[in-house]
Amino acid sequence: MCHLYLARIVSFLTGRNILLATASPLSAQGPAPLPPVLPWSGKSAALIVKAGDPWITPAEASDFRTTPRYAEVRAWLDRLDAASPIVTVQNFGRTAEGRDMIYVRASKGGSGKPVVLVQGGIHAGEIDGKDAGLMLVRDIALRGKDSLLEKVDLVFVPIYNIDGHEQMSAYNFPHIRGPLEKGRDANARDIDLNRDYAKLDAPESRAMIALIRSLNPILYIDCHVSEGFDMQYDVTFTYAGWGKYARHRATADWLESRFGPTVAAALTDAGHSPIIYPSPIDTRHPDKGIRYSPEGPRYSTGYGDFVGMPTVLVENHMLKPYRQRVLGTYVLLEAALKIAAKDAARILVARAADRASRPTELLTRWKPAATPIGWIENFKGIAFDTYVSPASGREEQRWLGKPITFRMPVIGQTPTESVRLPKAWWVPREQTEVIERLSLHGIQFETIQTSKAQKLDRVRVINPKLSQPIEGRYPITARFEHYETDETMPRGSVRVPADQPLGLLAASLLEPESQDSFLAWGFFPEMLGPAPSTDAFVLAALGDRLLATNPAIKRRFDAKLRDEPGFAADPDARIAWLYAQAGPGHPYPLRYPIAREKNDG
Numbered sequence: 001m002c003h004l005y006l007a008r009i010v011s012f013l014t015g016r017n018i019l020l021a022t023a024s025p026l027s028a029q030g031p032a033p034l035p036p037v038l039p040w041s042g043k044s045a046a047l048i049v050k051a052g053d054p055w056i057t058p059a060e061a062s063d064f065r066t067t068p069r070y071a072e073v074r075a076w077l078d079r080l081d082a083a084s085p086i087v088t089v090q091n092f093g094r095t096a097e098g099r100d101m102i103y104v105r106a107s108k109g110g111s112g113k114p115v116v117l118v119q120g121g122i123h124a125g126e127i128d129g130k131d132a133g134l135m136l137v138r139d140i141a142l143r144g145k146d147s148l149l150e151k152v153d154l155v156f157v158p159i160y161n162i163d164g165h166e167q168m169s170a171y172n173f174p175h176i177r178g179p180l181e182k183g184r185d186a187n188a189r190d191i192d193l194n195r196d197y198a199k200l201d202a203p204e205s206r207a208m209i210a211l212i213r214s215l216n217p218i219l220y221i222d223c224h225v226s227e228g229f230d231m232q233y234d235v236t237f238t239y240a241g242w243g244k245y246a247r248h249r250a251t252a253d254w255l256e257s258r259f260g261p262t263v264a265a266a267l268t269d270a271g272h273s274p275i276i277y278p279s280p281i282d283t284r285h286p287d288k289g290i291r292y293s294p295e296g297p298r299y300s301t302g303y304g305d306f307v308g309m310p311t312v313l314v315e316n317h318m319l320k321p322y323r324q325r326v327l328g329t330y331v332l333l334e335a336a337l338k339i340a341a342k343d344a345a346r347i348l349v350a351r352a353a354d355r356a357s358r359p360t361e362l363l364t365r366w367k368p369a370a371t372p373i374g375w376i377e378n379f380k381g382i383a384f385d386t387y388v389s390p391a392s393g394r395e396e397q398r399w400l401g402k403p404i405t406f407r408m409p410v411i412g413q414t415p416t417e418s419v420r421l422p423k424a425w426w427v428p429r430e431q432t433e434v435i436e437r438l439s440l441h442g443i444q445f446e447t448i449q450t451s452k453a454q455k456l457d458r459v460r461v462i463n464p465k466l467s468q469p470i471e472g473r474y475p476i477t478a479r480f481e482h483y484e485t486d487e488t489m490p491r492g493s494v495r496v497p498a499d500q501p502l503g504l505l506a507a508s509l510l511e512p513e514s515q516d517s518f519l520a521w522g523f524f525p526e527m528l529g530p531a532p533s534t535d536a537f538v539l540a541a542l543g544d545r546l547l548a549t550n551p552a553i554k555r556r557f558d559a560k561l562r563d564e565p566g567f568a569a570d571p572d573a574r575i576a577w578l579y580a581q582a583g584p585g586h587p588y589p590l591r592y593p594i595a596r597e598k599n600d601g
Contacts (some may be wrong), residue, residue: 042271045058
């Protein structure tokens with residue numbers, strides 16, 4: 001997940017605009033002229049093996065100018081597997097194009113050891129994690145760092161988005177300084193896998209969730225590279241809900257109080273400059289600050305928060321050289337293994353507490369707080385001037401490579417909408433897409449074998465609108481109206497209780513107001529179809545009777561006439577709407593198919 005961010009500092013150094021210079025030709029850093037490189041040296045440079053070493057990684061062998069393709073990674077790891085009893089390479093799924101998804105397990109044996117799960121290349125152009133992980137696994141297997149595995153096992157997925165990885169081009173991710181060619185952000189179906197943790201449309205996402213469920217890791221690390229603006233920091237990282245917005249507090253507290261300080265200290269000692277990832281309010285107006293906010297389960301970090309799994313997002317700074325970024329990632333991963341091993345028992349207690357908790361509400365909407373919740377003193381930025389770009393026709397930034405510091409406001413969030421969780425959700429047996437995904441997530445449910453009379457909370461969808469297609473779906477936005485009804489749920493209906501370890505995840509998928517609900521992602525297109533029609537004289541007479549005998553429908557009809565001039569002026573739309581409200585013969589139009597079983601009292 002790479003949010004755009006920018007610390008735009010009006011240049012105090014020149015106080016003037018600069019005209020566009022002639023663009024440079026394709027270079028070793030990529031097709032786009034990038035800002036000046038800050039000088040850097042650090043102790044972590046000693047991690048690189050010398051040329052000619054039999055276990056040099058492909059990236060090291062190229063002096064970090066290039067990154068290896070999938071086949072070369074697989075061959076290198078298979079050779080390491082054959083050379084070391086510590087390392088095993090296994091398949092755990094297949095991509096949309098049929099490639100084997102692989103992970104490396106580094107273990108010194110012993111049953112029941114907790115697992116640290118690390119993945120690279122979910123956005124395949126942000127590939128630092130792959131090359132750092134290869135170096136670290138080699139050093140664990142062959143170079144004396146096997147003590148990292150005394151109390152934990154490492155499971156490393158070098159390339160999550162393999163199909164995107166193999167579509168390498170110098171024009172992918174042109175904002176990232178190296179390697180020369182990079183993969184794409186999305187998979188073969190153009191689905192961003194870091195937007196797919198909740199809806200599970202991609203085979204890669206399904207394989208990863210299955211791996212997570214089988215390993216039950218005590219720590220999950222997702223390696224990325226940032227976008228946005230120049231700054232002095234080279235390695236940034238964060239967690240869902242940083243700054244009090246986590247859904248599950250115990251694991252979040254461990255990340256904030258133990259993981260963050262430990263990793264930051266290790267990076268600093270190795271010569272790097274870490275910070276919690278600064279997510280921007282407005283990239284062109286830095287004075288508006290950086291954002292701390294809740295996250296949904298579409299993201300790796302949000303998913304981890306919803307299921308009580310400590311999850312870290314690494315966001316290396318895109319303008320730092322590839323060599324420096326890979327070394328920083330290595331240091332972070334090694335420090336993560338050490339703190340996970342040291343705190344394994346503490347993490348297990350925190351995870352158990354989160355999974356035993358039973359939240360009663362789900363926050364679904366929020367807005368930026370009116371005033372900052374804090375400040376970052378002496379934020380390490382880079383000065384820039386502006387120039388008028390012939391390409392864009394507007395003023396653009398030119399970063400000058402000159403360090404400055406400034407005071408950065410931190411903007412928190414104010415809740416605007418929450419929903420109270422029901423006792424359970426009822427899913428019709430015909431909603432197989434939904435039931436399948438509940439099962440893939442490991443959400444508990446019961447399929448009833450006999451019909452059951454039940455008082456339910458139903459949801460009517462008001463003014464639904466299709467959004468721009470994205471991530472293989474047509475998302476829907478709407479307002480919702482809840483109403484009570486007495487129904488008999490037929491045999492085969494699926495009841496999903498809220499009282500379970502994954503109850504909050506179930507709520508995020510099944511509550512219509514949730515931004516990551518199946519409804520929000522457009523899983524129920526049948527809701528948007530019209531009711532069956534018939535002759536106008538029949539519909540008009542039926543509508544007249546409804547208006548004369550049903551005050552509730554008349555109130556809603558009058559409000560629609562008042563609020564929607566286009567509807568009021570369309571006779572066919574008016575009688576079609578009334579027909580859709582008439583009786584139980586229209587179960588689909590504008591009715592959310594999943595019902596809510598309300599709590600007693």
